[in-house]
Amino acid sequence: MSNINRREFLKILGIGTFMGIGGWSMFEVVGKGEIEAFAEKYKKVPGALQAKRWAMVIDLKKLDQQIINDCTEVCHRIHNVPKILNPKEEIKWIWDEKFKNAFPELKDDYMSSEIKNMHVLVLCNHCENPPCVRVCPTKATFKRKDGIVMMDMHRCIGCRFCMAGCPYGARSFNWRDPKDYIKNENPEFPLRMRGVVEKCTFCYERLDRGLPPACVEASKGAIMYGDITDPNSEIRKILSSNFAIRRKAKLGTKPSVYYLL
Amino acid sequence: MYDGGKIIFGLIIFIALVTLPFTLGIGKEYIKANPKIDTPEIMKLPEAERKCVESKDFMRKEHMKMLIEWRDAVVRDGKTLYVNSQGKTFNMSLQNTCMQCHSNKSKFCDECHNYVKVKPYCWDCHLEPKENIKKEAGL
Ligand code: SF4
Ligand code: SF4
Ligand code: SF4
Numbered sequence: 001m002s003n004i005n006r007r008e009f010l011k012i013l014g015i016g017t018f019m020g021i022g023g024w025s026m027f028e029v030v031g032k033g034e035i036e037a038f039a040e041k042y043k044k045v046p047g048a049l050q051a052k053r054w055a056m057v058i059d060l061k062k063l064d065q066q067i068i069n070d071c072t073e074v075c076h077r078i079h080n081v082p083k084i085l086n087p088k089e090e091i092k093w094i095w096d097e098k099f100k101n102a103f104p105e106l107k108d109d110y111m112s113s114e115i116k117n118m119h120v121l122v123l124c125n126h127c128e129n130p131p132c133v134r135v136c137p138t139k140a141t142f143k144r145k146d147g148i149v150m151m152d153m154h155r156c157i158g159c160r161f162c163m164a165g166c167p168y169g170a171r172s173f174n175w176r177d178p179k180d181y182i183k184n185e186n187p188e189f190p191l192r193m194r195g196v197v198e199k200c201t202f203c204y205e206r207l208d209r210g211l212p213p214a215c216v217e218a219s220k221g222a223i224m225y226g227d228i229t230d231p232n233s234e235i236r237k238i239l240s241s242n243f244a245i246r247r248k249a250k251l252g253t254k255p256s257v258y259y260l261l
Numbered sequence: 262m263y264d265g266g267k268i269i270f271g272l273i274i275f276i277a278l279v280t281l282p283f284t285l286g287i288g289k290e291y292i293k294a295n296p297k298i299d300t301p302e303i304m305k306l307p308e309a310e311r312k313c314v315e316s317k318d319f320m321r322k323e324h325m326k327m328l329i330e331w332r333d334a335v336v337r338d339g340k341t342l343y344v345n346s347q348g349k350t351f352n353m354s355l356q357n358t359c360m361q362c363h364s365n366k367s368k369f370c371d372e373c374h375n376y377v378k379v380k381p382y383c384w385d386c387h388l389e390p391k392e393n394i395k396k397e398a399g400l
Contacts, residue, residue: 191387
């Protein structure tokens with residue numbers, strides 16, 4: 001080593017750093033073909049429905065008891081949601097709520113009882129700024145790139161922080177083994193186990209196969225959905241020409257479910 | 262040797278204890294895991310197509326890791342198709358893909374899982390194929 005002087009040593013060091021920045025060593029080890037093969041391993045279905053941010057508009061004028069029942073029934077049936085009658089233990093992804101409870105901040109002493117008791121379909125709002133995601137210690141609940149607030153049941157430890165965090169009561173906890181409370185299982189969808197939290201998932205499994213959410217399909221036009229970042233989408237057109245409200249908008253969770261009155 | 266008798270006695274007890282798992286097994290039948298892949302769903306495929314998503318060897322060693330990767334791709338990234346090493350495409354689903362061929366969970370999954378005494382919790386949520394009901398109904 002005696003024939004390397006300080007100057008040469010620095011030169012070698014410089015070349016080494018340069019190669020490192022260029023990422024040459026990476027290509028030598030992995031090879032371009034292998035990188036491409038890796039990226040191709042998992043793919044979306046060609047017809048999958050995609051958006052920058054999914055959102056829904058529910059037209060309360062078009063809702064009637066039949067539609068409310070149909071939407072609830074189809075969602076709970078295809079997602080194997082157990083039917084537990086005890087209200088303290090019941091599991092619901094979408095349900096019928098009175099206006100005064102869905103929009104408590106709009107309640108007024110002189111509001112007509114007709115409006116107070118109007119039926120509203122409520123579900124997870126897939127908030128843009130979801131408190132449930134922020135408090136989940138395991139990332140079992142997280143926001144997908146398309147705005148859907150999702151659950152990974154495999155990771156849920158049942159701590160229920162998310163239920164405390166959600167201001168809309170959109171989440172239910174499985175106090176019992178749900179198996180015993182499902183009559184006809186949908187063989188294509190999994191169940192859940194005792195001790196996990198569940199909620200509406202915006203029918204991710206249908207969107208990923210190119211189908212609209214089941215409640216939208218069953219709603220006879222009362223529920224519309226689409227990409228809210230796309231100014232040409234159906235829901236953006238509706239929102240630009242109608243007065244729409246969101247639940248507890250003041251809290252800053254930025255719900256993606258809008259209601260037309 | 263001081264206390265030679267005691268030491269030898271102790272050694273004999275020690276060896277007896279250490280070899281207990283082997284001596285207890287003497288004369289007992291050795292049951293090897295024997296997973297079956299002869300389900301009607303697999304048998305009705307033409308022989309050239311009777312192939313799993315990857316090679317038998319790969320699946321035997323790696324299926325658990327593969328299922329976890331599938332889960333993350335589907336749940337986190339919304340990617341539901343798997344392109345295998347031959348370029349063939351499959352829907353990534355334990356319930357709707359794997360178990361459609363391996364409709365004999367008790368003679369396939371359980372066979373090895375019981376042998377190595379592992380209890381994967383897949384079936385706490387994912388629906389098993391209805392083996393017994395099918396048989397009873399003569400389907
Ligand atoms: S409605 Fe509740 S559960 Fe749904 S994203 Fe908002 S905070 Fe989370
Ligand atoms: S109950 Fe599950 S989803 Fe909710 S915060 Fe805890 S780990 Fe996350
Ligand atoms: S979007 Fe799908 S999961 Fe959510 S309430 Fe509607 S049907 Fe149920």
